[in-house]
Amino acid sequence: METLAASGYSAHLVGGCVRDSLMGRQPSDWDICTSALPEQVIAAFPHHKVLPTGIGHGTVTVMMDGNPVEITTLRRDGEYLDHRHPQTVEFTDSLKEDLARRDFTVNAMAYAPQEGLTDPFGGADDLKAGLLRCVGNPRQRFDEDALRILRLLRFASQLSFQPESDTLAAAAELAPLLEKVSVERTAAELNKLLLGEDVFHALCLAADHRIIEVIIPEFSPCMELQLDRRLFAAIAAAPPRLEIRLALLLHDIAKPQTLYQKGSGGCDDHAAVSAARAETILKRLRYPNSVVKRVEMLVRQHMVPLPVHKAALRRLCAEWGADVVRDWIAFRRANSLATDQVHEAEQCDAAAKLLDEMLAAGMPLRVEDLAVGGKELLEMGVPPGPMVGQILRFLLEMVLEQPELNQKEILLKEATLLWHRQSDS
Ligand code: ATP
Ligand code: MG
Numbered sequence: 001m002e003t004l005a006a007s008g009y010s011a012h013l014v015g016g017c018v019r020d021s022l023m024g025r026q027p028s029d030w031d032i033c034t035s036a037l038p039e040q041v042i043a044a045f046p047h048h049k050v051l052p053t054g055i056g057h058g059t060v061t062v063m064m065d066g067n068p069v070e071i072t073t074l075r076r077d078g079e080y081l082d083h084r085h086p087q088t089v090e091f092t093d094s095l096k097e098d099l100a101r102r103d104f105t106v107n108a109m110a111y112a113p114q115e116g117l118t119d120p121f122g123g124a125d126d127l128k129a130g131l132l133r134c135v136g137n138p139r140q141r142f143d144e145d146a147l148r149i150l151r152l153l154r155f156a157s158q159l160s161f162q163p164e165s166d167t168l169a170a171a172a173e174l175a176p177l178l179e180k181v182s183v184e185r186t187a188a189e190l191n192k193l194l195l196g197e198d199v200f201h202a203l204c205l206a207a208d209h210r211i212i213e214v215i216i217p218e219f220s221p222c223m224e225l226q227l228d229r230r231l232f233a234a235i236a237a238a239p240p241r242l243e244i245r246l247a248l249l250l251h252d253i254a255k256p257q258t259l260y261q262k263g264s265g266g267c268d269d270h271a272a273v274s275a276a277r278a279e280t281i282l283k284r285l286r287y288p289n290s291v292v293k294r295v296e297m298l299v300r301q302h303m304v305p306l307p308v309h310k311a312a313l314r315r316l317c318a319e320w321g322a323d324v325v326r327d328w329i330a331f332r333r334a335n336s337l338a339t340d341q342v343h344e345a346e347q348c349d350a351a352a353k354l355l356d357e358m359l360a361a362g363m364p365l366r367v368e369d370l371a372v373g374g375k376e377l378l379e380m381g382v383p384p385g386p387m388v389g390q391i392l393r394f395l396l397e398m399v400l401e402q403p404e405l406n407q408k409e410i411l412l413k414e415a416t417l418l419w420h421r422q423s424d425s
Contacts, residue, residue: 007044009036012110019106022127032071035093041071057089074098080144083180096120103148105133130161138170146177150189153206157196172209186215187285194245200236216281221256230338238334243291244327247298248334250278275300297324298331306347313354314400317365326355364399364406367392372411382419391418
């Protein structure tokens with residue numbers, strides 16, 4: 001800010017960093033708005049690395065001691081025609097005009113050390129009251145850019161704020177416009193909402209004002225059966241890990257349907273049907289493959305009984321991988337807490353502890369963890385081919401049952417017996 005001022009330009013901190021600082025929170029990033037044009041910003045920082053992040057919209061990123069600082073030229077937005085982007089962007093000298101284009105009053109404040117706070121829309125008062133209020137007419141603002149409807153809910157989740165009543169009414173009314181927003185943007189906001197501290201509150205708003213159904217129409221039957229509050233409580237009880245929270249949101253998505261079918265002798269394996277549907281939904285929202293796979297797995301296996309003994313837990317780890325089992329236990333724990341199954345939640349805690357201990361002790365879980373490998377078997381005289389794999393899998397079964405048997409001499413002896421038995425038959 002001093003560098004920009006020295007070159008004769010205005011410079012203010014703006015948006016999220018001002019809001020977070022006033023709340024006593026650590027801002028996730030620092031945004032500066034300035035009267036300098038992008039090329040003037042670049043010229044003002046000849047000794048810094050400068051990235052042309054969004055020159056068209058007036059944004060460049062200056063690297064300061066390894067930290068990115070986004071510097072954006074003051075601008076006013078032109079007309080919005082597609083419910084998402086302004087048709088044109090015009091640069092301006094007016095800080096107030098720049099603040100007027102911002103979504104919520106708590107996000108429309110600027111700060112500079114000499115001037116203090118610039119707050120033309122009452123953001124500081126709303127911040128104190130914990131209110132999310134659109135800058136200007138909420139219907140117009142959501143109509144311009146429907147993504148703001150989801151931003152409203154994600155800030156409700158992250159900040160634990162309440163939408164002001166006109167703002168909320170407009171969000172509910174214009175929610176169908178969310179269909180115009182790209183799935184990537186939708187998913188990015190949904191993720192922040194799900195990982196926010198007050199996720200229960202935000203999801204209830206999304207459900208009660210029928211906003212969630214625009215993003216996930218498949219969710220409607222769950223709401224009709226009033227499953228939603230239990231699902232939301234489970235999400236709030238889960239650790240802030242996206243895959244677990246998405247899985248909790250979607251794990252009963254086919255339950256209403258399978259409940260109806262059950263009576264007529266139809267499908268009652270709702271876990272498998274829900275898993276398939278969760279996969280379809282997440283693929284439609286273009287989630288990364290790794291997320292889709294993990295969520296699908298958690299949903300598909302969500303009815304599997306909790307392992308109470310070490311061997312059963314080792315078996316699950318061998319089958320699914322230890323990191324899946326860890327997420328699965330956390331998923332189950334959250335679900336138990338949400339349905340007041342205290343005993344099951346305690347079993348989950350015990351299983352999680354056991355898993356940590358087993359992993360810390362270097363428990364063998366995969367064929368690769370065995371004290372012997374294919375090489376030793378070939379040296380022993382086992383012919384190359386499927387028998388090598390068969391013997392190794394048998395040895396793993398044995399070791400999963402009794403990990404203390406994972407020693408080279410013991411396994412080689414066992415392998416010899418197996419091999420001879422195989423060749424005899
Ligand atoms: P975070 O801590 O998540 O980064 P943030 O408030 O900084 O929160 P950003 O998405 O980084 O949110 O946006 C920075 C600022 O730009 C916002 O505070 C707001 O003033 C403005 N803004 C961002 N997106 C929009 C939008 N769709 N419509 C209007 N203003 C927006
Ligand atoms: Mg930000």
